[in-house]
Amino acid sequence: MKHTIAARVCSLISAICISLFLIPHTNAQEKTLTVYSYRDPVLMAPLYEAFKAKTGIAVNHIFAKDGLEERIQLEGTASPADVILTVDVAKLVKAKTIGITQNFNDPEITKVVPAQFRDGDGAWMAVSTRARLIYASKTRVSAENLRYEDLANPEFKGKICVRSGLHPYNLSLISSMIANTGLAATETWLAGVKANLARKPSGGDREQAQAIMNGVCDIALGNSYYVALMQTNTKDVVQQEWANAIKVIMPNAQDRGTHVNISGAAIAKNAPNLVHAKAFMQFLVSPAAQKLYADSVYEYPIRADVPVNPVIAQLGVLKADPLPITKISAHIIEAAKLVEKVGFDQ
């Protein structure tokens, strides 16, 4: 008897939960846009709200760490994806290569996004940029100018921390090294950096700053916006101490410039809401959205007329590597193979 009652209660709860979770997630009458994104929904929420306030279009968001391009490709014409949002140029180039994007040549986009940071055919565009910087201990590193190449110098043996070599941020940097210095030189360089590691590559960029504060290593590689995220973190205030323990060096500032990667967007080939997708692309490069985006994720706005967030501005003036971003992304697979070959993560 008890079990029958329990079973009925369980069935009732199950029925309520199932019906609740199968309810469509958007109002059928509402204008919507579906974004497949490598940036998680919490960070994108302010931008989506601003877009909805301006256009009345609500944004559905799918977040994944990897594989969104393949998912769109396999979904084919049934794919609900309108816009693809990535945090790495290689994924945009791949999206174009496998034929899941469509060209959008908007005069405003052509005007405000530098040619170096958009596709020549209009398949994708950058929304913002970020620099791959060197974090160095304020107390233990006296050098003010360093090059990426210096990280392989024997003087830094046992003093370098870095996240996995297979992470897109590092793969992108290694690709830029291949593009600038050649494959053989990059292999020697990567093996040199591996030999200088203080510990096995692990964690994220913020944990490298923490490791510097804890004296595990003196030098690390990290993205520009993480410094700001640590400095302004009020939820986990200890991260402010990590940020205060490091100084930021813009690598190769004296020669070819610092490696930058982009956050970018493309319209999906089978976008069911093409008009909304185009409106979203135009919104992304508008001054208001650029300011909002730059302030919420602390990246460099793609528009020259939008000021950099003050926290990022204090890191110094960025001299970006002028090499077209597509030339860098062309070496991504070679970079991944090099990481495996030198056993960087082992």
Next chain:
Amino acid sequence: MKHAAPHHTHNWALSRWGAVFHSSHLKNFGFGLLICALVCAPMLALIIEALRNFNSSTWRDLLAYTLPNASMNTFIILLFASITGLLYGAGSAIALQFCHIPMRCTLVFLCVLPLAMPTYISSLGLMMLLDQNANIWGAQTLRALLASPFGAGCMFGLSLSPYVFLTCTTYLQRVDLSCINAAYTMGISTPKIARDVLLPLLRPACVGGCALIGMEVLNDVGTVSFLGVTTLTTSAFHMWAAQGQLGTAAQISLIVLVLAFGLLAAERKARKALSFTIDANINAKPLTLKLHTFTHYLFIIPCLVPFLVVFFVPLFVFLRASWGQSLPAFTALATLHSIGLGCGVAVLCCVSAFILLGMRRHAPSRVMSALLRTATSGYGVPGTLIGLGLLLCLPMLRNSWEWLFPTYGDAVVRALLVSSPILVMIALWIRFISVAQAPIEAGIAALSPTLEQAAYTLGASPAHALRTIRLPLLMPAVLSAGLMVGIDSIKELPATLLLHPAGFETLPTLIYAATHREAYEEAAPAALVLIACCLPILFGVLKLVAKR
């Protein structure tokens, strides 16, 4: 009699095939075949993709650089996960069965509690603790150890030791232990009894538990990615996601599949061995090992270590990190999605397992048994591979649908498969149907067929007999099956991450997103909510198991 045997065998075989193709059973056979086809479709898609895209130069690179390291790491993790799982799982089962330990019921609960916390959440908690206390002596060494294949193996072993504990405990309650008393009568010492009698006796249970641990290890992407250890599963995922080589990813996946099916076979063999136990004498006096009183208390250690390391410490870290913080955005919705997904998959798995087992009971044949075995083989396949396989099936499904309904093809496929959580549910159903099958099968086996026969004699229809006799009697087994599937589905990450539709975040995907952007302080409250969801379900399972 001997002369009649071949004829008898021939008749037997004919009658079995006859039973299958008998008009009344053809429907059952068709249903079983449909479930098998659904379970096998993603794996077949992967195999076809692997065979279609073989490239010898890619394999040269793989063999030279990627596979040696990934295989070695996978082997080390499997080895140490099994050793640790055995040490603590079997150790605590022996301790609670044979030692004078106070608060036995509480300790049983503590031994199973790690199941409420997924391994990737435990790893996150421990890493947060070590990073927060990096200046304390040994913290950096421990961190480096945890981020190694050895450390990852130990984490899995501790976290999944309840699997070994549960299989060993169930076994020890069913097996006749009078041989231990006999050994004592013969004057054999306790260490020798442990080595020569107890451990060989426990072997099938240990193999079964370790096989379950192994399958979970092969399924994992979250923990090893977080700890920075490359395994065969992550290599396949990386090959697909970062390098866009789907064919090569499928080829590496085949290695994982072979390993997983090996483990599945070992688990089934062990389960079969467990079913041939001699029933324990329930009136027998509880057996106690002859040990020093202090040694009895020492046996509390294996019961407490997994609970402390992979549950209590991470829980404490999350509570401290969440103190005074509001829940991250979308947590309420993600909780609803997780519970809804758990309930949905639980209902699906229980219903299909119930029907499959019922079919085998009414039309027992080798074909039906083979169908059942195939339908429940999904547990051995990592969630990432099921997800990948289902995605590979999408174009075929879309094309078939378009061919059938040219006007509504895309719209229906989009609404049903891509924009709703149905694909996630299918993936989890494929993976967890065997979790539901085991308790329901045990429940059906315990059911006397004479009860139903009596009902039929009294004029009850099969439906009436099912509703009034079988279902009420099987309800505890079905409920515990549902709860077990529910807890697994709520915790599941790899397949959900790969297949979830827009706006459908679950608690694991929310935690993964927060850890992905290195906002561990935001992941902590969501992790607490996940644990809070799992705890009452686990408690329910334990209560039901205890009653049975």
